[in-house]
Amino acid sequence: MRRTHSAARYVNIRSARATLRARKRDGMAALRAENDRLRDRERLRDDIVATVSHELRTPLTSIRALGELMLGSPDMDADQRDMFLRIVVAETERLTRLAEQVLDLTALDAGDGGWDDADIDIGALIVDVMAGMTGVFAERGIAVATHQPPCPAIVRVDADRLRQVLVNLLSNAVKFVPESEGRIDIALTLARQDVTVRVSDNGPGVPLEDRPHVFARFRQGGNAATRPPGKGLGLFISRRIIERAGGRMWLEAPPDQGACFGFSLPLAAGAGGAGRIDQ
Structure with missing residues (x-):
C-alpha cells in the first residue's frame, strides 16, 4: 500500500514538474514575442523619425526661401509672386499629406485606427x-x-x-x-x-x-x-x-x-x- 502511495506521489511530482516546465516555456515564448514586438515598434519609430526629418527638410527649405524672397522684394512682379505662392501652397499640401500618413501609420501600428x-x-x-x-x-x-x-x-x-x-x-x-x-x-x-x-x-x-x-x-x-x-x-x-x-x-x-x-x-x-x- 505504501509503495503504491509513493508511486502515485512520484507520478504527481513528475506531472507537476512537467506542468511547470511547460508554463515556463510558454512564459519565455510570450516574453520573447513581446520583446520582438517592442523592438519592431522601436525600429518603426526610428524609421518614422528619420524619414520625416528627411521629408520635412526640402519643403520647409523651399517655403522659407520663397517667403524670404517675397518679403525682401515688395516690388516683385505679380506673376512671379503668384508662381512662388503656388509653390508654397503645393509644399504645404505635401507637408499635410506627410503628417496625415505618419498619423495613419502610427495609429494602425498601435491598433487604434478610430474605425467607423x-x-x-x-x-x-x-x-x-x-x-x-x-x-x-x-x-x-x-x-x-x-x-x-x-x-x-x-x-x-x-x-x-x-x-x-x-x-x-x-x-x-x-x-x-x-x-x-x-x-x-x-x-x-x-x-x-x-x-x-x-x-x-x-x-x-x-x-x-x-x-x-x-x-x-x-x-x-x-x-x-x-x-x-x-x-x-x-x-x-x-x-x-x-x-x-x-x-x-x-x-x-x-x-x-x-x-x-x-x-x-x-x-x-x-x-x-x-x-x-x-x-
Whole structure:
C-alpha cells in the first residue's frame, strides 16, 4: 500500500514538474514575442523619425526661401509672386499629406485606427471618388474608364478609410502614367462571397526586382532620379486598411506594360452575390 502511495506521489511530482516546465516555456515564448514586438515598434519609430526629418527638410527649405524672397522684394512682379505662392501652397499640401500618413501609420501600428464601420456600396463610393478626382485627371490629360456590375456591392468597412485606399491607388496611377496619353481603368467584379477592385494603368509598371517590396513601408521602387515624389507609405497603409477589413491586396503583372493593383473585401452579411456574379 505504501509503495503504491509513493508511486502515485512520484507520478504527481513528475506531472507537476512537467506542468511547470511547460508554463515556463510558454512564459519565455510570450516574453520573447513581446520583446520582438517592442523592438519592431522601436525600429518603426526610428524609421518614422528619420524619414520625416528627411521629408520635412526640402519643403520647409523651399517655403522659407520663397517667403524670404517675397518679403525682401515688395516690388516683385505679380506673376512671379503668384508662381512662388503656388509653390508654397503645393509644399504645404505635401507637408499635410506627410503628417496625415505618419498619423495613419502610427495609429494602425498601435491598433487604434478610430474605425467607423458601416455597410456601404463600394461601387457608389468608387463613382464618388472618381468624381472628386476629375480635375486631377483632366489636368494630366488622363483617360479614365470604370467597369461595374449593375447591382450594388455591399461591404462592411469604414467608408473614409476605404476612400483613402481608392484615392491612394488612383493617385499612384496618376503619378506614373504618361502625361496626355495616360489611361487608368478601375474595375469592380462581384462574386458570391466577396468583391474585387482592380486599378490598372498604362505606366511603366513595377520593375521585377521591386515587386516583392512594393507594399513595404518607406520603400519606393524605380530610379530615385526619375520616379515621382513620395514617402513610400501609401501602399503600405492601404494594404493594412484592407487587411483590417478582412480583405487582401496584391500587385498583378499585366501581360503588356503598366501596373495593376487589386484588392478584395468580403461582402457584408446578407449581401452575397448569388445569382448576380460578374464573370
